[in-house]
Amino acid sequence: MQSGSARHHVLRLPLRERLAAPARLLLVIWLLFALLVASLILPSRYSAQGTLAFDIATQPAPATVRGIIQVLRSRELAAAVLDRLAPADVARLAARDRGLFPPAWLVPDGAPQRERAAAQLADDLTVTPQHGGRTLDLVVSADRADIAARAVAAYLSAFTALQAGARESAPSGSEALPALRAGPPPVSSAIRDLPPWQLTTALVALAGALALLTVHLQGRPAGRGDAARDPLPQQVPSHRSVAWLDACDGAGLAPDEAIGRIAAHARALPPMGSGEARLIVVTAETPSDISALCAIRLARHLAEDSRVALVALDGASGELASLISDPWAPGMAEMLFGVAGFGETIHRDPLSRAHVIPPGRHARGGPSVVAAERLILILNALRQTYDFVVVAAPVLHGTAGAARLAPLDPLVACVEEADEAPVNVEAYDALAAQGISHVLMLRMHAPADRDDSPLPTSVVA
Numbered sequence: 469m470q471s472g473s474a475r476h477h478v479l480r481l482p483l484r485e486r487l488a489a490p491a492r493l494l495l496v497i498w499l500l501f502a503l504l505v506a507s508l509i510l511p512s513r514y515s516a517q518g519t520l521a522f523d524i525a526t527q528p529a530p531a532t533v534r535g536i537i538q539v540l541r542s543r544e545l546a547a548a549v550l551d552r553l554a555p556a557d558v559a560r561l562a563a564r565d566r567g568l569f570p571p572a573w574l575v576p577d578g579a580p581q582r583e584r585a586a587a588q589l590a591d592d593l594t595v596t597p598q599h600g601g602r603t604l605d606l607v608v609s610a611d612r613a614d615i616a617a618r619a620v621a622a623y624l625s626a627f628t629a630l631q632a633g634a635r636e637s638a639p640s641g642s643e644a645l646p647a648l649r650a651g652p653p654p655v656s657s658a659i660r661d662l663p664p665w666q667l668t669t670a671l672v673a674l675a676g677a678l679a680l681l682t683v684h685l686q687g688r689p690a691g692r693g694d695a696a697r698d699p700l701p702q703q704v705p706s707h708r709s710v711a712w713l714d715a716c717d718g719a720g721l722a723p724d725e726a727i728g729r730i731a732a733h734a735r736a737l738p739p740m741g742s743g744e745a746r747l748i749v750v751t752a753e754t755p756s757d758i759s760a761l762c763a764i765r766l767a768r769h770l771a772e773d774s775r776v777a778l779v780a781l782d783g784a785s786g787e788l789a790s791l792i793s794d795p796w797a798p799g800m801a802e803m804l805f806g807v808a809g810f811g812e813t814i815h816r817d818p819l820s821r822a823h824v825i826p827p828g829r830h831a832r833g834g835p836s837v838v839a840a841e842r843l844i845l846i847l848n849a850l851r852q853t854y855d856f857v858v859v860a861a862p863v864l865h866g867t868a869g870a871a872r873l874a875p876l877d878p879l880v881a882c883v884e885e886a887d888e889a890p891v892n893v894e895a896y897d898a899l900a901a902q903g904i905s906h907v908l909m910l911r912m913h914a915p916a917d918r919d920d921s922p923l924p925t926s927v928v929a
Contacts, residue, residue, distance in 0.1 A: 720886020
């Protein structure tokens with residue numbers, strides 16, 4: 469007799485080893501991107517708008533409109549605007565952060581305050597022709613809404629004065645430019661300005677490219693050098709376990725020894741939470757009565773010192789059908805379809821302290837009972853009352869609905885009769901694929917003296 473066990477382990481490298489140089493570089497790039505975004509949207513900016521309209525009935529010439537815009541954006545007119553602002557406003561314009569783009573940062577730090585303020589004011593002004601050039605919109609952006617409104621008003625006043633002086637000093641007989649008049653008083657916005665849509669689009673595209681690069685680098689497998697630098701990787705055991713009992717020489721275990729080994733495994737498993745019983749499912753690789761005999765003997769063995777319920781789920785088993793002398797007594801078949809309750813179906817075993825639920829008078833076998841909708845509800849109710857719930861089940865691997873047992877964390881004992889055939893691992897593979905975490909694979913001799921004593925038909929209250 470030989471026995472063995474196998475457990476799955478996962479190798480986990482330390483974080484420092486898994487963080488490769490490209491990942492560190494990517495982290496630096498993300499930090500630089502965040503600083504770039506912050507520098508472009510901070511500090512907050514507020515805009516105020518004013519208008520200048522040509523006092524003519526026809527559309528002005530494009531050259532005239534371009535010339536007026538050049539005058540409005542000139543440094544000389546900005547200096548004239550500063551004469552109309554309070555000294556505190558001029559000082560605030562001169563002290564404002566310059567940002568990343570010209571012309572603000574082209575002015576040296578040692579320049580006079582007035583020169584710095586004029587450069588900043590000219591940079592903050594936007595002139596946009598409207599209605600074919602008949603109207604010019606002047607927008608000034610500043611870090612305070614009141615300063616922006618006063619700057620626009622000063623622009624309108626300075627340009628009107630410049631225009632009046634030019635008309636008075638013009639030689640007689642010369643052709644004068646069309647006059648412009650100021651529109652309504654400037655209006656400032658109480659809501660901070662949004663970044664230009666071109667800048668927003670560029671930032672979104674850059675963020676998307678960085679995100680794709682991040683996903684690509686994180687999805688790459690770790691290099692061989694990373695694993696080689698860690699001589700002692702950590703081992704994190706999974707919750708899945710499998711034990712093969714006498715699966716090598718084919719001699720098989722004696723019934724008493726097999727039952728004792730299964731009971732020892734069941735008691736060695738971690739306790740269930742909330743006082744729930746451990747669920748033990750006894751099945752077989754192929755339809756056979758040996759699994760039913762194993763389940764009956766296991767339930768009687770555990771009942772020596774524990775509260776045990778035996779659930780005869782495999783209605784096709786003759787061993788389970790002979791447990792009750794009355795073939796018309798209700799059992800699992802009636803409970804699964806809701807026509808009988810626990811008080812009508814639970815019987816006491818005369819050979820032990822175990823309680824038994826027989827197959828029932830309309831017993832069914834095979835996949836239909838495993839896939840029954842009420843099965844999980846019934847098993848959960850039994851787990852609240854007993855210490856162990858032993859289920860004599862039909863063949864589970866490849867059965868639809870067997871995966872529904874996995875959340876109950878059962879111990880599944882897959883029993884096959886001892887013979888000289890080689891070990892077949894397909895049954896275990898199928899159970900593992902259905903999410904079963906604890907599996908016992910064992911070979912057992914059929915018991916020579918079967919406990920055929922039927923159970924009485926009295927119902928356990």
